[in-house]
Amino acid sequence: xxVVSQHxxxxxxxxxxxxxxxxxxxxxxxxTMFWYRQFxxxxxxxxxTSNEGSKATYEQGVEKDKFLINHAxxxxxxxxxxxxHPEDSSFYICSAPNGGGSDxxxxxxxxxxxxx
Amino acid sequence: xxxxxxxxxxxxxxxxxxxxxxxxxxxxASNYFxxxxxxxxxxxxxxxxxxxxxxxxxxxxxxxTLNKTAKHFSLHITETQPEDSAVYFCAASKGGSxxxxxxxKGTLLTVNP
Numbered sequence: 056x057x058v059v060s061q062h063x064x065x066x067x068x069x070x071x072x073x074x075x076x077x078x079x080x081x082x083x084x085x086x087t088m089f090w091y092r093q094f095x096x097x098x099x100x101x102x103x104t105s106n107e108g109s110k111a112t113y114e115q116g117v118e119k120d121k122f123l124i125n126h127a128x129x130x131x132x133x134x135x136x137x138x139x140h141p142e143d144s145s146f147y148i149c150s151a152p153n154g155g156g157s158d159x160x161x162x163x164x165x166x167x168x169x170x171x
Numbered sequence: 172x173x174x175x176x177x178x179x180x181x182x183x184x185x186x187x188x189x190x191x192x193x194x195x196x197x198x199x200a201s202n203y204f205x206x207x208x209x210x211x212x213x214x215x216x217x218x219x220x221x222x223x224x225x226x227x228x229x230x231x232x233x234x235x236t237l238n239k240t241a242k243h244f245s246l247h248i249t250e251t252q253p254e255d256s257a258v259y260f261c262a263a264s265k266g267g268s269x270x271x272x273x274x275x276k277g278t279l280l281t282v283n284p
Contacts, residue, residue, distance in 0.1 A: 087269050089271060089272070097276070097277075098260060098274045098275065098276045098277050099215065099260065100274075101271050101272070104269075104271060146212075148214060148215075150272075152269075158203040158205070158220070158222070158264065158266050159217060159220065160205075160217075160272060161217075162207075162215050162216075163214060164213070164214045165212075165213075165214055167212075
């Protein structure tokens with residue numbers, strides 16, 4: 056299957072700082088990527104749809120100025136959590152469909168963010 | 172928007188028994204229904220999926236059934252093994268690479284040896 060990577064896998068930061076998370080499709084091109092957030096013992100909640108070359112589409116209740124998404128190439132999308140606070144601590148996971156109109160989405164390994 | 176309900180939230184079975192997890196969806200336009208297995212701290216892994224033009228699909232010990240009229244679909248795991256223990260999520264989408272997945276809340280499956 057297709058491979059999606061994320062970096063970093065784990066980050067600890069102080070309150071008020073910004074954190075950038077990268078999502079890469081390693082062996083395929085992805086015009087669309089999805090960013091999810093998962094709190095402990097909960098389901099995956101879609102935050103936004105990242106579109107290559109255009110603005111991201113945010114889900115209701117997700118602050119676009121706080122969670123900046125940039126999809127500058129067909130293999131890379133970045134999520135920047137600006138002015139992070141402890142309540143932003145979560146598991147952030149990206150996914151990408153492997154193209155050709157396929158339904159199948161492949162997930163990255165996730166990034167564990169802890170804001171002190 | 173789409174709403175996916177998943178039951179039960181926890182399921183405990185003895186090794187060798189079968190496990191069934193059920194999901195319902197609300198949007199009749201949804202036509203793609205994947206199931207993911209997630210181990211603690213790991214990424215969700217696709218284990219099986221079904222599209223709306225099919226009523227049942229099987230892959231070894233895992234099967235999925237879909238009732239489009241009733242808008243529900245189920246995951247069946249037979250001959251369960253301890254390594255099947257994980258959280259299982261159902262999801263629904265309208266299909267295609269640009270459509271988002273809406274997930275159920277998950278089922279924690281525990282297979283007791």
